Amino acid sequence: MTEESGRDITIVRYGHPALRQKAAPIRRVTDDVKALVGRMVEVMRSAHGLGLAANQLGVPRRVAVVEIDGELTALIDPQIVSAKGSESLEEGCLSLPRLYGNVARPTRVVVRARDLSGKRIKVTAEGLLARALCHEVDHLNGELFIDTVDESTLHWLVGMAEEGEQITQATTLEDALKAFAASGRAGG
Numbered sequence: 001m002t003e004e005s006g007r008d009i010t011i012v013r014y015g016h017p018a019l020r021q022k023a024a025p026i027r028r029v030t031d032d033v034k035a036l037v038g039r040m041v042e043v044m045r046s047a048h049g050l051g052l053a054a055n056q057l058g059v060p061r062r063v064a065v066v067e068i069d070g071e072l073t074a075l076i077d078p079q080i081v082s083a084k085g086s087e088s089l090e091e092g093c094l095s096l097p098r099l100y101g102n103v104a105r106p107t108r109v110v111v112r113a114r115d116l117s118g119k120r121i122k123v124t125a126e127g128l129l130a131r132a133l134c135h136e137v138d139h140l141n142g143e144l145f146i147d148t149v150d151e152s153t154l155h156w157l158v159g160m161a162e163e164g165e166q167i168t169q170a171t172t173l174e175d176a177l178k179a180f181a182a183s184g185r186a187g188g
């Protein structure tokens with residue numbers, strides 16, 4: 001058991017096959033889909049995440065939630081229809097706990113999706129929200145931030161100093177993936 005698995009729903013970690021699956025379209029927003037979104041919001045909040053894709057609960061369906069500055073957005077079958085700019089900033093993932101590194105992402109995206117009532121929506125996002133949407137849509141395509149991370153910036157968050165500064169430790173991608181494989185075998 002880990003701190004994330006106190007409830008009956010857990011976020012799957014690197015090594016789980018669902019994280020590498022291309023999620024299947026939803027098309028019809030049924031009660032089951034609404035229940036899935038409800039679980040995703042609950043898990044995202046309890047893990048203090050900014051976003052979550054259904055793959056991360058082991059469910060390869062095209063559903064993502066993001067919550068930034070108290071604004072919750074649930075996206076059914078999201079698609080990035082336009083992207084502009086590029087900025088490389090630190091990113092992490094609830095499925096790769098404590099691993100961080102810089103990823104280049106567009107600074108502005110337009111996403112088309114459907115909401116929980118099945119209505120078509122268009123989300124225009126900048127900055128952190130744009131980054132989060134790209135990260136979650138990547139998950140739905142079976143992609144992870146480590147696929148495009150600037151490896152020279154990859155590091156573990158080891159802890160916090162008294163001053164509130166982060167204590168970090170540089171790692172290679174190969175060593176990081178070995179560490180996740182080892183913790184998976186140990187049942188962590």
Ligand SMILES: [Zn+2]
Nearest residue numbers: 092093094095
């Ligand atoms: Zn993620």
